[in-house]
Amino acid sequence: MIEVLRLNHRIARDKRISTHLALTSRALSVTKAYYSGQKDGSLEESVQKVVNRFGGPFEIIHTKEPLKLIKEKKKQNYIIIHLTVYGLPFTQVEKEIKDKNILIIVGGEKVEPEYYQVSDYNLSIGNQPHSELGALAVFLYKYSNIKTKFADAKIEILPSEKGKKIISL
Amino acid sequence: MIEVLRLNHRIARDKRISTHLALTSRALSVTKAYYSGQKDGSLEESVQKVVNRFGGPFEIIHTKEPLKLIKEKKKQNYIIIHLTVYGLPFTQVEKEIKDKNILIIVGGEKVEPEYYQVSDYNLSIGNQPHSELGALAVFLYKYSNIKTKFADAKIEILPSEKGKKIISL
Numbered sequence: 001m002i003e004v005l006r007l008n009h010r011i012a013r014d015k016r017i018s019t020h021l022a023l024t025s026r027a028l029s030v031t032k033a034y035y036s037g038q039k040d041g042s043l044e045e046s047v048q049k050v051v052n053r054f055g056g057p058f059e060i061i062h063t064k065e066p067l068k069l070i071k072e073k074k075k076q077n078y079i080i081i082h083l084t085v086y087g088l089p090f091t092q093v094e095k096e097i098k099d100k101n102i103l104i105i106v107g108g109e110k111v112e113p114e115y116y117q118v119s120d121y122n123l124s125i126g127n128q129p130h131s132e133l134g135a136l137a138v139f140l141y142k143y144s145n146i147k148t149k150f151a152d153a154k155i156e157i158l159p160s161e162k163g164k165k166i167i168s169l
Numbered sequence: 170m171i172e173v174l175r176l177n178h179r180i181a182r183d184k185r186i187s188t189h190l191a192l193t194s195r196a197l198s199v200t201k202a203y204y205s206g207q208k209d210g211s212l213e214e215s216v217q218k219v220v221n222r223f224g225g226p227f228e229i230i231h232t233k234e235p236l237k238l239i240k241e242k243k244k245q246n247y248i249i250i251h252l253t254v255y256g257l258p259f260t261q262v263e264k265e266i267k268d269k270n271i272l273i274i275v276g277g278e279k280v281e282p283e284y285y286q287v288s289d290y291n292l293s294i295g296n297q298p299h300s301e302l303g304a305l306a307v308f309l310y311k312y313s314n315i316k317t318k319f320a321d322a323k324i325e326i327l328p329s330e331k332g333k334k335i336i337s338l
Contacts, residue, residue: 013185014185016182016183016185016186017185017186017189019300020186020300020302020303021300023297023298023299023300023303024299024300024302024303026297026298027294027295027297027298027299027303028295028303050298054297054298085326086326086328086329086332086333086334087328087329087330088328088329088330089328113332116331116332117331122329122330122331124326124328125196125310125315126196126197126315126316126317127325127326127327127328128192128195128196128223128316128319128326129192129195129196129219129223130192130193130196131188131189131190131192131193131302131306133189133193133300133302133303133306134189134192134193134196134197134302134303134305134306135306136303137300137302137303137304137306137307137310138306138307138310141294141306141307141310141311142310146294146295147295147297148295150297156296157254157255157293157296157297158296159255159256159257159258159293159296160255160256160257160291161256161257161291162285162286162291163255163282163285164255165255
């Protein structure tokens with residue numbers, strides 16, 4: 001099981017990136033995404049609307065105390081992975097994380113030093129300036145799955161060569 | 170060679186997503202990203218600053234006529250791939266695109282029907298609501314490479330277990 005924690009969400013600046021982080025997580029089999037920073041009803045609503053139509057389970061949950069959340073996950077034997085441009089190559093941990101529960105931390109603009117310390121692994125998708133969302137997508141594609149079955153979906157998109165096919169369930 | 174075209178950039182709404190699209194492209198070996206919609210000096214400047222510090226080659230180029238650009242690329246034997254939630258599974262084209270030059274189109278909020286028609290392949294990373302940036306990152310990770318050598322870099326990040334290591338070149 002892989003869960004995601006997005007740090008330091010700021011409503012004005014991050015709404016779209018955080019929404020995309022949630023949708024990408026859901027599409028790649030994550031069922032819970034946490035976020036810290038400003039609580040954002042509009043972000044939660046956008047995500048919930050997708051879940052209502054396309055199915056779940058998927059939750060986006062605000063946390064006031066991200067470090068406490070991380071420590072709880074550690075007690076539950078989750079591996080804590082912080083994705084950062086400064087980290088070691090993400091492909092190095094394949095054996096260590098196989099079949100483990102994982103919490104992936106992705107930063108906002110600034111990430112405090114304690115997150116580097118508390119994480120089991122600080123990992124990078126190349127040591128070049130990047131996007132936390134691009135990095136998360138690559139990590140999840142490598143270590144998770146593209147999800148095809150969602151519960152309680154009201155509509156479904158069918159693969160199409162040209163154009164759009166949507167069916168009601 | 171893989172190039173990227175981002176459609177319908179809107180300054181107010183898309184600045185961060187488009188900047189992230191450019192950085193993710195650059196980190197995954199793309200050297201040219203085009204964008205249509207509103208010309209955005211601030212987007213171009215953010216990307217140019219990264220190139221000045223971390224190296225290139227990488228260009229972000231505004232185009233007023235994206236369809237004309239696509240048709241020119243087709244004449245140059247590029248394969249045109251439109252990433253869309255409605256498309257066929259992106260893993261289907263592995264043989265067809267091997268060793269070819271590719272132009273990847275990623276949409277803004279709405280993509281006009283002619284882009285579905287003009288593209289050689291409309292491809293999806295799972296048929297679930299997604300992020301154009303998440304989808305691009307997965308596609309590039311599968312079909313391109315994480316780039317490690319950049320020309321004319323002034324600084325470089327060294328992989329680090331905890332913390333940050335940056336060197337001047």
